[in-house]
């Protein structure tokens with residue numbers, strides 16, 4: 001019995017050794033499963049992520065625009081916010097967003113906690129104020145109890161709200177994609193065309209910007225390195241953060257994890273299909289015109305990056321009470 005355990009342990013050690021060697025040389029690294037630091041906080045963050053009462057209308061939650069049943073996006077060109085306002089920019093996925101060097105297309109928020117306060121108070125998104133959002137939560141006894149359990153405080157603060165949402169978002173990682181299985185040594189996990197697509201992706205230079213665990217998210221890069229990108233969108237990327245003209249049209253390189261689910265593409269959402277996104281990237285960033293066959297192979301490879309989607313019980317939200325401020329959907 002002991003011998004057998006020892007043998008199995010040795011074997012798995014060995015497997016681990018080989019598997020880590022197999023992707024050591026690759027520009028893309030497999031995603032590790034999330035290990036939640038504080039389960040109570042994650043559960044509370046999940047409730048807040050799904051709770052539309054954090055918006056003025058009582059109708060829009062984080063999940064409205066980052067639908068976790070649809071790859072963490074809304075699958076529309078630019079998001080719809082309070083009173084059906086059309087937003088200025090495409091909603092990036094919240095999946096694997098903890099791996100980004102900064103949040104938003106222009107990287108104006110450092111981390112998930114800093115980001116999470118933004119949409120609640122953004123007049124074009126949830127259109128609330130932090131104070132009113134906290135007042136709503138505070139009026140609901142079950143929320144007060146939860147916050148007390150997690151943070152040990154009688155009063156709820158926006159800081160706690162954003163801490164909890166960020167803790168939940170950190171769990172939204174998507175391991176076990178077919179490509180990750182291949183990286184870890186399962187050579188059957190992807191087929192020949194997909195493998196050739198990966199080789200094209202590496203050899204053409206895509207991986208110079210899209211690399212690492214998230215296959216992106218690690219740097220800011222110019223959109224339109226070799227040919228200008230034509231758009232009607234007013235977004236100027238990093239320039240809005242640094243004020244520098246050289247940062248015009250410099251955006252955070254988006255993650256390509258789950259890219260098959262997060263259409264439409266680019267910051268203006270103007271690119272409807274993955275085929276077109278790959279063609280545009282070839283032309284604008286690398287000066288390459290891919291043949292139809294090459295394009296199809298790269299697209300096939302990109303689809304192997306779809307990982308295990310968040311899988312959890314939908315949170316049951318506590319009801320409002322008589323004292324809870326009522327939603328204002330129209331004003």
Ligand code: HEC
Nearest residue numbers: 061062065079080081089090091092097103104105119125
């Ligand atoms: C009305 C739609 C809408 C709502 C509601 C909304 N978001 Fe977003 N979210 C967006 C858009 C659009 C962006 C991109 C904005 C930009 O880059 O300037 C974004 C960006 C993000 C990002 C950055 C991802 C990245 O890769 O840079 C995160 C994380 C995020 N939202 C989380 C949340 C959370 C948490 C909530 C709820 C508190 C929320 N969002 C509510 C539309 C929305």
Ligand code: HEC
Nearest residue numbers: 205206209221223251253254265266267277278281282285
């Ligand atoms: C010089 C850096 C760079 C190179 C090289 C590059 N990309 Fe990109 N990629 C970006 C940036 C920046 C964006 C965001 C564009 C925007 O803001 O609209 C992007 C966007 C994308 C998107 C859309 C992602 C989304 O969520 O909207 C896809 C797909 C993509 N790239 C694939 C590729 C492929 C395939 C290649 C190789 C043919 C490639 N990229 C080469 C920097 C690069």
